[in-house]
Amino acid sequence: MASLLIVGRDQRVSVPVRACLGRRGYVTQIYTDPVAAYAPITVGLFDVVLVDIGGPGDDAWRLLGQLRSAGYSVPVIALAGPWDRTGELCRRHGADDVLGKPLRFDQLPDRVVQRLRRPATATADVAGIRLDVKARRAWVAGRQVQLTDRELALLQTMGREPGRVFGRAQLLSQVWDRVDESATNLVAVYVNALRRKLGPGVIETVRGAGYRLTAQG
Template sequence: MSQILIVEDEDRIASFIEKGLRSAGFTSERAATGRDGYHLAMTGDFDLVILDLGLPDEDGLDVLERLRGSGNDLPVIILTARTSIDDTVRSLEGGADDYLGKPFRFEELIARVRLRLRREAPTADSMVLSQGGVELDLRSRQASVDGVEVDLSAREFALAEAFLSNPGRALSREQLLSRVWGYDFDPGSNVVDVYVRYLRGKLGAERIETVRGVGYRFVANRRQA
């Protein structure tokens, strides 16, 4: 299981990233300052760093420079509200592996995390999720049910990915909202129910079970009537 270091001083965003990474099968640790982030990154305990630029004690670019200057080649994804061309170029030229602006959607962040980790340790199997006759190719973004390709929108695919990554586990509407729609979601929205209905129509209603008072669960081994 890959361990991700989150260097982010905004607690709401850091908590959102941490929760989303956990639901995607990663473990993580947080640092709220550049100093702490640098020292943790140098321990060798992590597989990737998600790094903010606007840290309270120093600029994230300085943290990146120190990491690369010390010979640390840990994959680094910059995640920041600073989205100017100058900041992007400086980050990439300074050794960042990727750059993502805020606000962001979690499915895009997790795709970039997986891409960078795959380049470090490529495994074809890790890019295909298969449960109960449903298969998702995370590389091509294609889906199939019992060997027949089905057309999923980007949101439907992200929702299906959340379910197939957690077979048999009850996922709350809040978890699904934060994972698929991002940290600016409206907790009163019924968008999850709407998209679950869409997904049931394409994957089979029997595969997504309603868990009363909680949310939904993907049932991989349920037989059709």
């Protein structure tokens, strides 16, 4: 299943978009900072990127320009406001498609499908782990392992910043889109399952703080 990134600070846009695409079975993640989103996009973790354009001066414009000027061909759908000529400007900055706001959620999945038909690089490097996002496979120290959708999303999330400690509540929010503190044990279950597949020394437990992914090789 395809992996999608939603970039935007306005949760009134990003959360419903994630819910809509999640119902279609897509693995989705939200990045609120357009500047910080550049790195995980460029290592090939996502099949389609949806960028919410907040208005003139929004860092989302900078993200679009950076991706195209650097030669990255990941399909980008801009979610644009109602002001004049925004769609034209989005395409000039490198967006492949533009959806106007307020969004038509009946159109959104079809537009994603259209972008997915475009050939894209399937493999990515996450902290020295080779990852095939579409097939949900990873290669660690010459071994191939199969991942579930949640395990893939968990690895992608921690792989954005190898060495950074991610708390259980933070991972629950980003991977499961939940804020229920009583459900953080779910994170431990999936981390342990992922750890068994990837092998020792890949995911470390930081007592009282959370987990971190260590760079391999």
